[in-house]
Amino acid sequence: MNSIRTFSRAAGAVGVAGALVLVATPAAAADTATVSVLHAVPDTPVDVYANGERLLDDFQPGTLTDPLQLPAGSYDLAVFPADAADGSGTPLLSANGVAVPAGANATVVAHLKEDGTPVLTPFVNDVSAVPAGQARVTVRHTAAAPAVDVRAGGTPVAPGLTNPNEATLTVPAGTVSADVVLAGTSTVAIGPADLELAEGTSTIVYAWGAADKGGFKLAVQTISSHSAPSGVPGGTAGLVDDAALPMPLMALSVAGLVAAGAGALRLARSRG
Amino acid sequence: MRPAAATAVLGVALAVGVPTAWGLTRPPASVGASVEQVIGTATAPSSSPTAPTSPAPAPSTSRAVPSSPTAPPSQAPSSQAPAPGAGQGSDTAEPAPLPAGGITVRDAAPQVIPAAAPAPARLTVPTLGVDAAVDAVGVEPDGQMTVPAEVERVGWYRFGPVPGVAGSAVIAGHVDSRTQGLGAMAPLREAAPGDEVLVTDAVGGTTRWRVVARELISKQVLPLDRIFSRDGPPRLTLITCGGPFLPEFGSYRDNVVVVAEPVP
Numbered sequence: 062m063n064s065i066r067t068f069s070r071a072a073g074a075v076g077v078a079g080a081l082v083l084v085a086t087p088a089a090a091a092d093t094a095t096v097s098v099l100h101a102v103p104d105t106p107v108d109v110y111a112n113g114e115r116l117l118d119d120f121q122p123g124t125l126t127d128p129l130q131l132p133a134g135s136y137d138l139a140v141f142p143a144d145a146a147d148g149s150g151t152p153l154l155s156a157n158g159v160a161v162p163a164g165a166n167a168t169v170v171a172h173l174k175e176d177g178t179p180v181l182t183p184f185v186n187d188v189s190a191v192p193a194g195q196a197r198v199t200v201r202h203t204a205a206a207p208a209v210d211v212r213a214g215g216t217p218v219a220p221g222l223t224n225p226n227e228a229t230l231t232v233p234a235g236t237v238s239a240d241v242v243l244a245g246t247s248t249v250a251i252g253p254a255d256l257e258l259a260e261g262t263s264t265i266v267y268a269w270g271a272a273d274k275g276g277f278k279l280a281v282q283t284i285s286s287h288s289a290p291s292g293v294p295g296g297t298a299g300l301v302d303d304a305a306l307p308m309p310l311m312a313l314s315v316a317g318l319v320a321a322g323a324g325a326l327r328l329a330r331s332r333g
Numbered sequence: 334m335r336p337a338a339a340t341a342v343l344g345v346a347l348a349v350g351v352p353t354a355w356g357l358t359r360p361p362a363s364v365g366a367s368v369e370q371v372i373g374t375a376t377a378p379s380s381s382p383t384a385p386t387s388p389a390p391a392p393s394t395s396r397a398v399p400s401s402p403t404a405p406p407s408q409a410p411s412s413q414a415p416a417p418g419a420g421q422g423s424d425t426a427e428p429a430p431l432p433a434g435g436i437t438v439r440d441a442a443p444q445v446i447p448a449a450a451p452a453p454a455r456l457t458v459p460t461l462g463v464d465a466a467v468d469a470v471g472v473e474p475d476g477q478m479t480v481p482a483e484v485e486r487v488g489w490y491r492f493g494p495v496p497g498v499a500g501s502a503v504i505a506g507h508v509d510s511r512t513q514g515l516g517a518m519a520p521l522r523e524a525a526p527g528d529e530v531l532v533t534d535a536v537g538g539t540t541r542w543r544v545v546a547r548e549l550i551s552k553q554v555l556p557l558d559r560i561f562s563r564d565g566p567p568r569l570t571l572i573t574c575g576g577p578f579l580p581e582f583g584s585y586r587d588n589v590v591v592v593a594e595p596v597p
Contacts, residue, residue, distance in 0.1 A: 120438065126436050290557065293478045297583050
C-alpha cells in the first residue's frame with residue numbers, strides 16, 4: 062500500500078498549495094474546488110469512486126475529465142478495475158480522507174511510478190494570469206521511465222525531469238515541436254509532436270505510459286487564464302489635440318481682448 | 334465716449350464669446366451608452382480560470398495523433414449511473430454531493446486545434462469616410478497592444494475574438510503621426526450611435542455593425558479587461574487616441590473608444 066502513503070503525502074501538498082491558490086484568486090468560489098482527473102495507467106480501464114459513490118464509469122487510459130467543481134471537504138477515493146463488479150473487490154488504488162480545500166485547482170492523475178507501479182498523484186495547477194501574448198506550458202513526468210529531458214525544437218527546455226515532477230515555462234504563444242528524450246541522451250522516447258500553445262492559456266503536458274505497455278505517450282490539458290494588453294497607444298503628433306483653442310479662434314479672442322482694452326483706455330482718458 | 338464704450342463691450346464679448354462658442358459647438362466627448370455598459374459581462378477574464386480553451390464540444394474526431402492507438406473514442410457525457418437504490422437523479426442529497434449529471438471525459442492526446450474563423454482584412458465606416466486595411470497584431474514587449482506604424486492601416490488584436498464571435502473584437506489605429514499626418518481612425522472622434530460599420534474578412538465575408546457608444550476615456554482608467562473580454566455578446570470595439578495631447582509624453586491623454594453591436 063505504498064501508493065496510499067504517496068497519495069496522502071501528495072494530498073498534503075494540495076492542501077498547502079490550495080491555500081496559496083486561494084490567496085491568488087480571491088474571486089474563486091469560496092466553497093468549491095476545481096478538480097480534473099486524468100487516467101494515465103496504460104491498458105487498465107477503471108471505475109473511480111468518491112465517498113462510495115461512483116464518479117467515473119469505465120474511465121479509459123489516456124482520457125481526462127472536464128474540470129469538476131467539487132464541494133470543498135474530505136473525500137475517500139477508490140479506483141477499481143472497470144471489469145470488477147460495481148464497488149466490490151479490492152481497489153487498484155485508494156486513499157481515504159483526502160482534503161480538497163476550497164479554491165484549489167488540481168489535477169488528480171492515476172499513473173505509473175518510475176518502477177511501473179500505479180499511483181495517484183494530485184498536481185496543483187497554476188491558474189495565475191498569463192501575460193498578454195504569452196502561453197504557459199507545464200510538463201509533468203508521469204511515465205514509467207527514468208529522468209528525461211523535454212525538448213522544444215530540439216533544444217532541451219526542461220532537463221532532468223523525474224517522475225512525478227513538473228517543470229513550467231512561460232513562452233510566446235505559438236506552435237512548438239516537442240519531444241522527450243532520456244536525460245542527457247538523444248534517444249527519443251516520445252514525439253516529436255506539434256503542441257499548440259494558445260495565447261493566454263496554461264497548457265499542461267503529461268508524459269505517460271510504459272515501454273512495455275504500448276509505449277510512451279503525451280496527454281494534454283488546457284486551462285484558460287488570459288489577461289488583456291496593458292494599453293492601446295494611438296497617436297504621437299498632437300494634430301487633433303483637444304485641449305487647445307485652434308489658432309485662428311485664439312487670434313480672434315486675443316483681438317477682442319485688445320479692442321476691449323483700447324476702448325476701456327480711451328473711455329478712462331476721456332473721463333479723466 | 335460712446336464708440337469707446339462700444340469697442341470695450343464688443344471686445345470683451347469677442348474675447349469671451351469666441352472660446353465659449355467654440356467649446357459649446359464641439360462634438361461631445363462621449364455619446365451613446367457607456368463602454369462599460371455595452372461590452373461583455375461582469376466576468377473578469379481570470380475569474381474563470383478553469384474554462385477549457387479548446388472549444389468544449391470538440392468531439393475528438395481529429396485525433397490525427399499517431400501516438401494513441403489505445404485511446405478510446407472520447408466518451409460523450411458518460412452518464413453517471415446512480416448508486417444502486419439511489420433513484421434516478423444523482424442530485425439526491427448526500428454528504429459531499431458530487432456533481433449532478435454526467436461528467437464529460439475527453440481524449441487527452443494532443444489535438445489539432447481547428448482553424449479559427451478568417452481574420453478581418455478591411456474596416457469601413459461609410460458615414461465617417463473610414464476605409465482602412467486591417468493587420469492582425471499582438472502585443473509589444475511592454476505589454477501594450479501593437480498598433481500598425483502606418484497610420485492609414487489599423488490593427489486587429491489577434492489573441493482576442495474575431496469580429497462576430499462571443500466577446501469584444503478590438504481594432505485599433507493611430508490617430509496621427511508627425512511624419513504621416515492624420516490616421517485612418519482620426520474620424521472616429523465624430524462617430525455617433527447608429528453609424529454603420531463594416532468589417533470584411535480575408536475570404537470576402539462581411540459583418541455589419543451599428544455604433545452604440547463612443548466614449549473618451551483616460552488611458553489611466555481604460556477598462557482593459559472589459560474592452561478585451563473574450564466572452565459575452567459579440568461586440569466590435571474600435572480604439573484610437575484622443576483628448577489633450579501631452580507633448581512631454583509625446584502622446585494623448587485619452588483613448589477614443591467606439592463600441593458597435595452586430596446588425597442582425
